[in-house]
Amino acid sequence: MTAEPSARTTAPRRAYAERLHIPWFAWPAGLGVTALLAAEVWMGSSGLRAWVPFAVLLPVALLLLWRADRIRVVVTDTELHVDDARLPLSVIADVIALDADGKREVLGVGSHPLAFVVQRPWIKGGVQVVLDDPADPTPFWVVSSRRPVELATALLRAKN
Incomplete structure (x- = not known):
């Protein structure tokens, strides 16, 4: 049995890799500020104003924090x-x-x-x-x- 050359190309070798994480306290601080903002919109009302601010603003805050935390710096060959x-x-x-x-x-x-x-x-x-x-x-x-x-x-x- 002879070895055939692979049709796939090999991935470039990484010489350096770093992820630019946000500080750990940005997560609770960001979510806390967002919850406070949602509570300000809610202000004890009933109906849609009771849950929509939380259902919209908290996922948006999570998305923004995740996006800020995903930056990678990589040096290949x-x-x-x-x-x-x-x-x-x-x-x-x-x-x-x-x-x-x-x-x-x-x-x-x-x-x-x-x-x-x-x-x-x-x-x-x-x-x-x-x-x-x-x-x-x-x-x-x-x-x-x-x-x-x-x-x-x-x-x-x-x-x-």
Whole structure:
């Protein structure tokens, strides 16, 4: 019996993966504020106003919290994935790990308006990925990361 080459392609190897979780206290705080808002709409009434605010607002709050908690940052052999955005490693010119002050400076008043930013305020660090792509007007990406040095190192290793 001979082994035939598989028709499926192999998935790219992950050099780095991180999920940008929201803080644990955002879940009870978000649901508490939503329940308070629903109670304000209800205000002791009967009929639809008694249950519709809770039936609508609480699932919407859960959906928004889940959506804020699902951002992933992944470095593969060929690309940087940030949520649904993909950046080929071949267009990366430089990678800079940022602490809280560096991230604030890069995203501050002098920031470039065409920069691609995935910033989470509850995450202090980040990475600036400088691009060298004449076909793309985006000068750089800024991505929040709890481990910016590891992310920058993984990008530079995967690029080379």
